[in-house]
Amino acid sequence: MANIHFDSTDADDERRRRLYSGDLYIYSPIKPALELVALARELMSHAFGSRDPERAQYEMPVPEYAAVLAELKPRFIHHPECKRLLPGILTALGCDQANTYFDVPRMRSSTSDNFLTTGIAYAFHPHRDTWYSAPMCQLNWWLPISGLTADNGMAFHPAYWGTALRNSSNTFDYQRWNQVNRFSAAEQIGTDTRPQPKALEPVAPEPDIRLVPPPGGLIVFSGAQLHSSVPNLSGRTRFSIDFRTVNSEDAMRLKGAANIDSQCTGSTMYDYLRCSDLTHLPQAVLELYQSGPPQPVCMAV
Numbered sequence: 001m002a003n004i005h006f007d008s009t010d011a012d013d014e015r016r017r018r019l020y021s022g023d024l025y026i027y028s029p030i031k032p033a034l035e036l037v038a039l040a041r042e043l044m045s046h047a048f049g050s051r052d053p054e055r056a057q058y059e060m061p062v063p064e065y066a067a068v069l070a071e072l073k074p075r076f077i078h079h080p081e082c083k084r085l086l087p088g089i090l091t092a093l094g095c096d097q098a099n100t101y102f103d104v105p106r107m108r109s110s111t112s113d114n115f116l117t118t119g120i121a122y123a124f125h126p127h128r129d130t131w132y133s134a135p136m137c138q139l140n141w142w143l144p145i146s147g148l149t150a151d152n153g154m155a156f157h158p159a160y161w162g163t164a165l166r167n168s169s170n171t172f173d174y175q176r177w178n179q180v181n182r183f184s185a186a187e188q189i190g191t192d193t194r195p196q197p198k199a200l201e202p203v204a205p206e207p208d209i210r211l212v213p214p215p216g217g218l219i220v221f222s223g224a225q226l227h228s229s230v231p232n233l234s235g236r237t238r239f240s241i242d243f244r245t246v247n248s249e250d251a252m253r254l255k256g257a258a259n260i261d262s263q264c265t266g267s268t269m270y271d272y273l274r275c276s277d278l279t280h281l282p283q284a285v286l287e288l289y290q291s292g293p294p295q296p297v298c299m300a301v
């Protein structure tokens with residue numbers, strides 16, 4: 001059973017060790033996280049004009065709405081301020097700038113009542129990020145931009161921590177995905193035809209854990225956690241931000257969560273940038289992960 005740590009004072013080494021063991025961390029909003037939320041809100045209000053971004057789905061046809069998101073999301077992802085604010089968040093929460101690497105933050109939207117759940121607003125089925133070529137030491141950081149409720153956010157499925165699920169991750173290769181599918185997200189309206197790793201057996205919906213921090217509050221979890229988008233029944237579109245980190249020493253020593261059912265190839269290791277100087281991971285680490293999550297993987301930091 002996972003432990004949930006609220007505003008913990010654990011040092012980063014201890015936090016990573018616990019996260020690799022299935023624990024969850026949740027933090028109250030801190031200044032750089034609130035600045036990141038403010039940046040996202042500014043771009044959202046520019047994109048949606050006079051419309052309330054959380055209600056705009058009720059005032060726009062689906063293709064027009066998808067087109068707004070298709071412009072808004074990359075604008076946020078690649079905004080230069082993000083490369084200042086993410087290291088600020090990580091440093092404020094105790095990560096070492098010299099060996100903590102992050103990738104670009106994604107802006108996510110979850111429309112209410114099945115308005116748009118494909119492509120640019122993909123509603124994530126239960127998955128582990130490690131099915132998508134993430135290393136076993138990847139940590140995920142997730143924060144809401146707008147009012148999060150238990151019926152519009154994200155759910156963890158703790159019964160599957162340490163329990164393998166039959167899945168199709170053996171069909172996924174991150175490098176191939178980038179070449180073929182990633183840039184077609186905005187075209188996936190109605191049905192999403194991109195091949196994504198999925199569970200090949202029913203996933204018990206309960207027990208699930210739904211953490212509900214305020215805007216700018218952070219949830220931190222292992223990329224090996226089984227998690228999903230909660231079907232949004234709140235009547236408002238939920239907007240959130242997530243990004244991922246890797247500690248280079250853990251990556252080099254093959255530390256992280258145990259790999260129980262990820263069989264993908266390729267690696268996301270090329271995406272992470274060091275907090276201190278925005279350089280890529282050392283070549284030795286990249287080579288280690290080139291063909292997929294290396295084995296064996298041990299759990300302890």
Ligand SMILES: [Fe+2]
Nearest residue numbers: 124128129227
């Ligand atoms: Fe995920």
